Amino acid sequence: MRVSVFGATGSIGESTFDLLRRRDDIETVALTGGRNVTRLAEQARSLRATLAVTAHDDCYAALKDALSGSGIEVAAGTQALIDAAERPTDWVMSAIVGAAGLAPGFRALAQGATLALANKESLVTAGPLLMAEAARHSARILPVDSEHSAVFQALIGEDITAVERVIITASGGPFRDWSKDQLAKATLAQAQKHPNWDMGQRITIDSATLFNKALELIETREYFGFEPAQIEAVIHPQSIIHALVGFRDGALMAHLGAPDMRHAIGYALNWPERRDLPVARLDLAQLGQLSFQAPDPDRFPALRLAREVMELRGHSGAVFNAAKEVALDEFIAGRIGFLDMAQLVERTIDSLLSETCLTRPVVSLETVVAMDQMARKTAGRHAAVMV
Numbered sequence: 001m002r003v004s005v006f007g008a009t010g011s012i013g014e015s016t017f018d019l020l021r022r023r024d025d026i027e028t029v030a031l032t033g034g035r036n037v038t039r040l041a042e043q044a045r046s047l048r049a050t051l052a053v054t055a056h057d058d059c060y061a062a063l064k065d066a067l068s069g070s071g072i073e074v075a076a077g078t079q080a081l082i083d084a085a086e087r088p089t090d091w092v093m094s095a096i097v098g099a100a101g102l103a104p105g106f107r108a109l110a111q112g113a114t115l116a117l118a119n120k121e122s123l124v125t126a127g128p129l130l131m132a133e134a135a136r137h138s139a140r141i142l143p144v145d146s147e148h149s150a151v152f153q154a155l156i157g158e159d160i161t162a163v164e165r166v167i168i169t170a171s172g173g174p175f176r177d178w179s180k181d182q183l184a185k186a187t188l189a190q191a192q193k194h195p196n197w198d199m200g201q202r203i204t205i206d207s208a209t210l211f212n213k214a215l216e217l218i219e220t221r222e223y224f225g226f227e228p229a230q231i232e233a234v235i236h237p238q239s240i241i242h243a244l245v246g247f248r249d250g251a252l253m254a255h256l257g258a259p260d261m262r263h264a265i266g267y268a269l270n271w272p273e274r275r276d277l278p279v280a281r282l283d284l285a286q287l288g289q290l291s292f293q294a295p296d297p298d299r300f301p302a303l304r305l306a307r308e309v310m311e312l313r314g315h316s317g318a319v320f321n322a323a324k325e326v327a328l329d330e331f332i333a334g335r336i337g338f339l340d341m342a343q344l345v346e347r348t349i350d351s352l353l354s355e356t357c358l359t360r361p362v363v364s365l366e367t368v369v370a371m372d373q374m375a376r377k378t379a380g381r382h383a384a385v386m387v
């Protein structure tokens with residue numbers, strides 16, 4: 001099997017690398033990364049990749065240098081990422097963070113590759129387009145988000161019309177029990193520490209605001225096609241149950257596992273088979289108990305905004321995600337507070353509600369990019385007056 005990994009140097013990328021380096025039956029075609037060219041070069045040498053690509057033009061020389069004498073091809077820039085996605089491959093990991101992950105994944109589908117999708121932003125911004133592209137090329141999208149991999153697994157052999165509801169779990173993040181006053185003062189350092197999962201900086205902060213869960217509610221709708229009213233999120237601080245599927249006879253099928261992304265990645269890599277994976281096995285007696293609580297929409301408005309997007313559909317997901325990315329940048333830069341992030345996203349959606357294309361169905365990447373840019377500008381304007 002030939003594989004490529006987009007975003008190889010990130011958290012998901014490293015977990016994917018860890019699984020690939022244990023296999024001698026896999027040929028690595030392309031690995032891509034950002035500014036960490038030293039690590040990208042190490043990975044490329046270790047897996048004997050054909051091609052290594054940095055997203056940044058100004059990192060080309062450093063990557064070329066780091067790979068000199070290896071025979072590994074080197075490229076840089078946004079177009080090079082697209083070209084890499086067009087290299088014949090059987091399985092592609094989409095693990096770039098943010099809207100930048102959409103185009104390479106889209107191109108990978110066009111050549112019929114199986115797309116292991118960690119980049120949830122792809123489904124949030126362009127779900128119908130991505131699913132249609134997969135169908136057109138008889139390509140498969142396999143969810144890598146732990147909750148969606150769990151739902152996928154709970155649905156094996158089931159009649160999807162017998163599904164009543166889907167429940168995805170959320171750890172609740174580091175601020176699960178904080179009051180609104182405390183949240184207003186939450187710092188970047190506090191928001192960057194996740195209680196259970198070791199992830200990239202951006203998704204970790206998104207877990208503290210519950211924007212990550214908001215994206216995942218939308219992702220559930222777009223991937224599986226359930227109605228918004230069928231999709232719920234519940235706080236489950238231990239992150240042991242990843243999702244549950246409820247059927248019309250009242251049965252709930254849950255997926256349990258240690259919080260380790262190598263399970264969902266490995267499942268997608270081995271699908272439709274199951275193979276040994278180097279993940280911890282659960283000791284239920286030692287865990288003792290699992291607990292659950294309802295999320296508080298007042299302290300975590302991201303979930304309410306996700307509901308609005310699930311109803312609006314069209315390009316509202318692109319607006320929601322772009323505004324969220326701007327809000328995150330502003331918070332990381334220390335220009336806005338923790339609670340301002342949701343405010344900024346809400347104001348951006350409200351400002352663009354009258355745009356006719358907001359609810360128009362997504363039929364091309366171009367309109368998604370245009371809406372994304374319009375939302376970033378609008379969010380930037382709102383942010384400027386919030387500072």
Ligand code: NAD
Pocket residue numbers: 006007008009010011012013032033034035036055094095096097098100101118119120121144145146197198199200201202203261
């Ligand atoms: P990360 O920040 O650790 O890594 C991101 C990777 O993308 C890096 O290789 C980086 O160099 C690259 N990258 C960043 N910006 C880029 C750009 N503009 N163009 C090209 N490459 C770029 O992120 P992560 O935590 O690994 O998350 C990756 C994706 O997987 C996200 O969409 C995230 O929501 C999703 N996800 C992550 C986890 C997790 O446990 N980390 C779980 C579920 C889903």
Ligand code: MG
Pocket residue numbers: 145146147216
């Ligand atoms: Mg998840």
